[in-house]
Amino acid sequence: MITTKRNYVFDFDSTLTRVEALDVLAEITLKNNPKKDEIIQQIIDITNLGIDGEISFTESLRRRIALLNANKADLSELIKQLRKQVSSSIERNKEFFQEFKDDIYVISCGFKEFIDPIVAEYNIPSHRVFANTFEFGESGEIIGFDAKNVLSHHNGKIECLRNMHLEGEIQVIGDGYSDYVTREAGVADKFFAYTENVSRKKTTEKADHIAPNFDEFLYINKLPRNISYPKNRIKILLLENVHPDAFKKLSTDGFSVESISKSLSEEELIEKIKDVHVLGIRSKTDVTRKVIEAAEKLMVVSAFCIGTKQIDLEACKEHGVVVFNAPYSNTRSVVELAIGEIIMLMRSTFQRSTEIHNGKWNKTADGSKEVRGKKLGIVGYGNIGKQLSILAEALGMDVCYYDIEDKLSLGNATKMYSLNELLAVSDVVTLHVDDNPANRNFFGENEFAQMKDGAHFINLARGFVVDIEALVAALKSGKLAGAAVDVYPSEPAKNGEFYTELQGLPNVILTPHVGGSTEEAQKDIADFVPNKIMAYINSGNTVDAVNFPNIRLPRQVNVHRFLHIHKNVPGVMAKINKILAKYDLNINGQYLSTDPKVGYVITDLDKEYNKEVIEKLRNVEGTIKFRVLY
Ligand SMILES: NC(=O)C1=CN([C@@H]2O[C@H](COP(=O)(O)OP(=O)(O)OC[C@H]3O[C@@H](n4cnc5c(N)ncnc54)[C@H](O)[C@@H]3O)[C@@H](O)[C@H]2O)C=CC1
Numbered sequence: 162m163i164t165t166k167r168n169y170v171f172d173f174d175s176t177l178t179r180v181e182a183l184d185v186l187a188e189i190t191l192k193n194n195p196k197k198d199e200i201i202q203q204i205i206d207i208t209n210l211g212i213d214g215e216i217s218f219t220e221s222l223r224r225r226i227a228l229l230n231a232n233k234a235d236l237s238e239l240i241k242q243l244r245k246q247v248s249s250s251i252e253r254n255k256e257f258f259q260e261f262k263d264d265i266y267v268i269s270c271g272f273k274e275f276i277d278p279i280v281a282e283y284n285i286p287s288h289r290v291f292a293n294t295f296e297f298g299e300s301g302e303i304i305g306f307d308a309k310n311v312l313s314h315h316n317g318k319i320e321c322l323r324n325m326h327l328e329g330e331i332q333v334i335g336d337g338y339s340d341y342v343t344r345e346a347g348v349a350d351k352f353f354a355y356t357e358n359v360s361r362k363k364t365t366e367k368a369d370h371i372a373p374n375f376d377e378f379l380y381i382n383k384l385p386r387n388i389s390y391p392k393n394r395i396k397i398l399l400l401e402n403v404h405p406d407a408f409k410k411l412s413t414d415g416f417s418v419e420s421i422s423k424s425l426s427e428e429e430l431i432e433k434i435k436d437v438h439v440l441g442i443r444s445k446t447d448v449t450r451k452v453i454e455a456a457e458k459l460m461v462v463s464a465f466c467i468g469t470k471q472i473d474l475e476a477c478k479e480h481g482v483v484v485f486n487a488p489y490s491n492t493r494s495v496v497e498l499a500i501g502e503i504i505m506l507m508r509s510t511f512q513r514s515t516e517i518h519n520g521k522w523n524k525t526a527d528g529s530k531e532v533r534g535k536k537l538g539i540v541g542y543g544n545i546g547k548q549l550s551i552l553a554e555a556l557g558m559d560v561c562y563y564d565i566e567d568k569l570s571l572g573n574a575t576k577m578y579s580l581n582e583l584l585a586v587s588d589v590v591t592l593h594v595d596d597n598p599a600n601r602n603f604f605g606e607n608e609f610a611q612m613k614d615g616a617h618f619i620n621l622a623r624g625f626v627v628d629i630e631a632l633v634a635a636l637k638s639g640k641l642a643g644a645a646v647d648v649y650p651s652e653p654a655k656n657g658e659f660y661t662e663l664q665g666l667p668n669v670i671l672t673p674h675v676g677g678s679t680e681e682a683q684k685d686i687a688d689f690v691p692n693k694i695m696a697y698i699n700s701g702n703t704v705d706a707v708n709f710p711n712i713r714l715p716r717q718v719n720v721h722r723f724l725h726i727h728k729n730v731p732g733v734m735a736k737i738n739k740i741l742a743k744y745d746l747n748i749n750g751q752y753l754s755t756d757p758k759v760g761y762v763i764t765d766l767d768k769e770y771n772k773e774v775i776e777k778l779r780n781v782e783g784t785i786k787f788r789v790l791y
């Protein structure tokens with residue numbers, strides 16, 4: 162509740178708009194000038210020198226206007242362009258400018274000729290706009306400015322604000338030197354460094370608050386706003402070198418994102434996760450129950466990969482933390498590596514290559530075979546297994562597969578009803594089972610013994626699925642003619658030293674868990690997963706969540722959305738609906754999905770309602786998480 166009168170004083174360039182208007186004017190006036198780029202750079206440099214206080218403002222203005230070579234006629238084009246360049250968060254909170262119209266001023270060292278028409282659309286009349294004015298020559302050319310105007314002088318905003326004799330608290334919102342000096346001079350009570358468009362170190366250092374957008378300003382001041390919680394307050398931590406596109410995408414949407422190239426240990430993660438809302442990992446970070454319990458604000462864990470067994474999905478669910486992954490983005494990459502390895506193994510290519518690296522010429526056809534007509538046994542006929550089946554057939558291989566689920570065969574692949582049946586006939590056995598803990602040591606001594614003598618073996622699934630010692634023994638004894646291994650029972654958190662018993666064995670291809678590590682796959686994951694994160698944070702959608710009831714929600718327009726995650730115990734829904742009824746809320750839509758452990762109910766309401774209801778809903782017994790979205 163605001164008790165004392167408050168005045169809001171806005172800067173114009175790079176605050177209310179995304180750009181510096183004189184830079185835009187230069188683009189217009191110099192468009193046919195061969196030295197355009199050079200002159201524009203000069204103008205930008207001079208602008209920055211003025212903003213940072215390196216040269217006097219009058220000097221900067223004089224020099225820029227001389228370079229501009231502008232005419233009155235150019236201003237209408239400038240205004241047209243500026244209309245499209247209003248800062249996004251200002252634009253989405255237009256109601257603020259209506260509701261507080263008597264308390265809002267613009268003080269700018271720009272020019273009224275272009276500021277007035279832009280801010281008029283935000284209910285700021287000309288008499289509340291304090292800015293410079295141009296001087297025009299006989300043919301309308303801009304030849305200078307009114308040098309008597311205090312705003313054309315160094316530190317002019319201080320004098321301007323002082324002369325206004327405003328009553329009550331004065332908050333200045335701006336991006337540069339001329340704004341923060343008003344606070345230093347004592348003519349403003351608070352200075353907000355506005356960094357949505359540009360962030361200047363000197364300015365942010367002097368600020369009472371940094372506002373990365375207007376939502377943050379409104380939030381700090383407890384003012385009505387169009388976004389329930391400023392996105393910059395939502396912290397996203399990305400580990401394990403997630404593709405930079407994910408960082409870019411999430412930052413561009415307004416979140417505060419930190420990216421770390423390695424995975425963190427449980428201890429490190431417990432420390433780091435306290436104020437994190439969204440955690441992004443790949444296969445090397447264990448998100449244990451202890452980590453989840455330490456994560457007071459966590460809403461989402463996202464696996465930027467297929468596997469999710471490194472995450473305690475149950476603990477996440479119990480704490481109302483939604484888990485997403487990228488189930489298809491790297492499928493093709495794994496399949497291509499498998500195809501390459503099948504050929505390389507059957508030709509002993511890596512062995513020949515190692516020999517020649519060591520100075521030995523060994524031209525031989527022994528043990529070198531075509532893949533055409535050979536039997537490929539795919540164990541695990543899921544997304545990867547099926548795609549591999551198609552590509553291997555295209556190479557002329559005879560494919561058979563085994564899966565614990567009843568899977569329809571693609572192409573001419575033959576379904577096997579037992580693993581042994583497949584092992585007995587396959588020239589190459591390739592594992593693509595999922596990372597279910599039940600698959601620990603799924604493939605061991607017994608399975609290797611069932612394979613054809615001289616067959617090849619590939620594991621691109623998970624290290625713990627194969628008994629490594631049994632594999633080593635099968636290779637050493639000559640039972641297997643070769644193997645390709647990408648995944649290991651224990652893998653390091655970051656690049657560096659690594660040891661496996663498989664090192665040094667002939668015709669064994671070893672790769673450091675790179676089956677899904679292609680530029681294409683990582684780029685696709687960096688697009689897919691952030692979309693899931695944003696859909697959940699921004700609108701509550703849980704489509705494709707791995708551990709949570711899936712709900713696809715319509716876009717909320719002009720409604721407030723209550724998102725309530727609760728234990729699935731009898732009576733919770735009844736209590737929620739009783740409270741909604743008691744407050745006589747106008748419900749536009751309600752969506753519910755449950756699984757045996759949790760219920761997720763979303764209620765869309767008209768914007769006007771008694772806000773007391775929020776606390777009541779938060780306190781319903783069995784509530785795990787509750788948030789309001791608009
Ligand atoms: N090396 C790498 O960089 C990558 C490894 N992967 C791993 O590849 C594996 C497969 O991935 P997707 O095909 O996407 O998974 P998916 O879930 O689509 O397919 C797995 C299939 O294995 C079957 N299955 C599970 N246990 C089995 C068993 N004991 N015997 C026979 N079939 C069994 C399932 O019924 C399912 O059809 C996963 O473990 C995944 O983590 C995935 C991507 C990259």
Ligand SMILES: O=C(O)CCC(=O)C(=O)O
Pocket residue numbers: 443444465466467468469491674675677678
């Ligand atoms: O490279 C990664 O991030 C892990 C790939 C993987 O194993 C998966 O997607 O499950």
